[in-house]
Ligand SMILES: O=c1ccn([C@@H]2O[C@H](COP(=O)(O)OP(=O)(O)O[C@H]3O[C@H](CO)[C@@H](O)[C@H](O)[C@H]3O)[C@@H](O)[C@H]2O)c(=O)[nH]1
């Protein structure tokens with residue numbers, strides 16, 4: 166019984182043997198950086214003043230962006246959950262379960278890029294999740310209003326009747342059939358029950374048949390009949406005009422008398438396609454999510470929500486329980502707005518050439534944030550508290566005086582609390598008290614559990630009915646639902662009238678003159694709605710939690726070919742630029758709220774990073790310029806200077822190494838990340854800047870281009886898929902001019918004999934730095950079958966030679982002595 170009263174999760178600080186050297190190196194690097202700039206600023210290059218100024222400006226920018234990136238990682242944490250305690254506490258024997266309900270949202274838009282089979286697998290993994298059936302409801306948002314999606318979903322609901330009992334009976338993982346059956350496990354070896362083997366084989370056959378049915382739906386949907394689609398009962402499909410159609414809701418499973426083949430109930434499954442009319446702004450995915458928030462509030466109104474992209478299936482059937490260990494924790498839970506899980510992926514090439522797995526971000530940056538105010542929201546695999554989405558402030562925390570953050574005592578950089586003597590004494594007292602507290606805590610649990618109730622009603626009761634209507638829109642049923650602090654639907658509500666209301670709340674004018682997308686729900690104004698949505702919550706003083714179960718909770722797919730990947734990164738960067746220019750820009754927005762300053766650093770970093778593309782491109786051209794002109798960005802180097810440079814270089818590498826150690830990240834992942842930072846930086850980020858500026862200056866609208874989620878055609882054939890895109894031009898140009906410059910530089914040195922190798926070394930090193938970073942890009946260009954599209958080659962060679970030529974003519978970096986005759990860097994005298 167005592168076990169049930171223990172905390173449901175624990176924060177594990179990173180061992181100090183890892184974290185202390187890490188912090189030391191950061192401080193050292195900061196100091197070295199000081200020396201570096203001291204030297205750089207005091208030692209201009211007189212015969213190439215322009216070069217020197219440009220490079221120093223770039224370096225200053227890099228230093229700033231390093232600081233923005235580094236310090237939010239100052240006190241990383243890890244967490245541990247106790248699922249057994251959760252179930253001891255909330256699933257008492259012989260009593261109905263007390264676990265909270267969860268509404269799960271799946272977003273899909275385009276069945277050609279997001280194959281129905283993938284969505285079906287996600288839905289199946291949700292329906293089979295290890296959680297009380299009546300506490301789970303799955304809502305699928307179809308922004309494409311596709312009959313194919315609808316029919317595939319109803320096939321899926323039929324197949325779920327067999328699949329769900331199978332999963333639960335044999336506790337299999339993962340519960341997405343495609344991925345389950347593609348696991349290579351020899352079941353005959355492990356002495357499993359013969360009944361299981363038989364069942365599994367039968368199930369596999371059933372799944373194959375299901376797949377055939379889905380595939381035939383897909384192939385039937387290839388060509389649209391002239392009169393549009395007709396449903397099985399002969400009526401025309403309401404969504405025949407994708408841009409102009411009524412809202413559609415269909416309850417496919419749950420509470421409808423449909424049971425699985427063993428007679429058990431199934432979770433609710435609801436198809437939703439919000440109304441679309443020309444002339445209305447639909448706000449892409451954020452708009453879809455907000456429609457689901459309202460529909461689900463009317464139909465099931467669970468106090469918690471989970472949202473996943475259509476390709477992110479539940480890979481760990483206990484994922485919901487993991488989240489509940491934080492959300493339902495009586496002491497910690499009530500201030501948590503969401504629990505974010507890392508994104509993990511299937512089907513990525515072994516070397517992860519384009520850094521699709523984003524390991525450095527998910528295992529290092531996000532863990533760092535968890536030590537401050539919590540990870541940022543990344544759009545999928547995230548469990549929300551419904552009330553936090555309604556734009557309320559976090560409940561006020563009664564903090565122990567003198568401490569404003571949750572970091573371990575020793576490292577209070579984020580709240581900046583310095584420990585005076587007094588505080589230390591108090592700390593010691595606290596330590597003694599702690600012992601007593603923990604036993605008090607158990608007693609306090611009951612009182613808090615009673616007390617939680619009051620929190621939201623308090624907030625809501627401050628708001629008048631008129632204000633509520635202005636905030637949430639005109640649906641009385643929806644407004645009433647927001648006042649129910651623990652969710653749920655009033656008993657007297659009739660399903661038919663609720664469905665009617667649900668249609669109302671997904672109409673396209675519902676949000677007019679309300680706070681939806683501004684203060685409530687997913688926030689509009691950027692194609693990366695995720696950053697903005699999480700940011701708003703943190704500004705309201707909420708904290709989020711990062712949860713990394715051993716078995717990854719969710720898994721998705723990622724674009725593994727170069728062009729798609731660059732487009733994805735382009736969209737993310739564009740979203741950041743949009744936020745940068747909006748009123749929600751974290752540089753200016755939300756002071757005096759609950760946002761901690763290191764958390765703000767991180768948000769600033771996540772919206773300014775596209776700007777780094779400008780200094781980065783300049784910095785990548787510099788080595789070529791230097792090699793071609795014979796000038797360099799530093800004057801002849803003294804011993805002191807070379808020590809500073811070496812120290813800086815070593816400290817940069819060292820921070821990488823220690824960070825990898827506490828993050829558990831491998832060197833290859835880290836290196837890929839560095840490479841892709843340059844590749845993405847010189848192409849996608851730059852284009853994002855332009856598109857973002859176009860939006861601000863000329864009002865050009867931005868698109869959400871969904872990435873294609875490949876089926877399982879295996880062998881990474883996708884990796885070599887090549888699509889022409891102008892995103893490829895800048896990195897190709899950079900590559901060519903640098904390679905040309907290296908060749909020129911070396912041949913120059915060969916001509917000039919031994920002495921000229923010394924100064925050349927620095928420049929060559931610099932140019933090679935660029936080339937190595939762009940190497941995966943080069944591989945992507947050449948592709949599998951050596952088919953570099955001529956158009957890119959022509960363009961890039963043209964650009965490269967244009968640049969080189971104009972360089973020789975008008976050399977702005979040569980200030981002294983007028984025109985110096987230099988052809989290809991060869992000194993002619
Ligand atoms: O008008 C739209 C456009 C997109 N989506 C959905 O948005 C999701 C994300 O699209 P995807 O092309 O997979 O984008 P990714 O870049 O892979 O997604 C990451 O980045 C997005 C922000 O750019 C987040 O929304 C995602 O959750 C996050 O996984 C998909 O489920 C789509 O169905 C909609 O529902 N309606």
Ligand SMILES: [Mn+2]
Pocket residue numbers: 474476721722723872
């Ligand atoms: Mn995706």
